[in-house]
Amino acid sequence: xxxxRFSSNNPAFxxxxxxxHPGGSAIQRYLDRSPVLHAHPNVAPTLILHGDADRCTxxxxxxxxxxxLIDHGVVTEFVTYPGAGHGLRSCEGDVWNRTVAWFDxxxxxxxxDR
Numbered sequence: 001x002x003x004x005r006f007s008s009n010n011p012a013f014x015x016x017x018x019x020x021h022p023g024g025s026a027i028q029r030y031l032d033r034s035p036v037l038h039a040h041p042n043v044a045p046t047l048i049l050h051g052d053a054d055r056c057t058x059x060x061x062x063x064x065x066x067x068x069l070i071d072h073g074v075v076t077e078f079v080t081y082p083g084a085g086h087g088l089r090s091c092e093g094d095v096w097n098r099t100v101a102w103f104d105x106x107x108x109x110x111x112x113d114r
Contacts, residue, residue: 001034002027003064009055039068045075047102049095051084077102 002022005014018033020026031037046069050062059080066078079098081091088095 001030004057004061005030007058007060036064036068039065039072039074041072041074043069043072043074045102045106046077047099048076048078049088049098050078050080051086051088051091052080053083054086056086075106 001014001018005011005022008014014030015021015026018026018029020029022030046065048062048066050057050059052059062078062080066076069076081088081094084090
């Protein structure tokens, strides 16, 4: 979350959410709530879909999470959409298709009925 705060177009969002600037007393909240620091081998298979033009949550955030999960051996897929922003509206069809295929692959394989 520290790099998210400094690389996004909305740093005030993080300051409000986490109670201050990471350079001050809020630093521990940034660390405690950073997804990359919670990656471990028992995380469920994870699909990360990210627009490379996303300024709210820059693509580097997806890359960091992907690396943290891969480092722990978590089944992970990372897809970037060129020119897409935060909502992935320009590629909705592919997003839905990939998401359904991901759930089919990982939930059906685990015996969860559709």
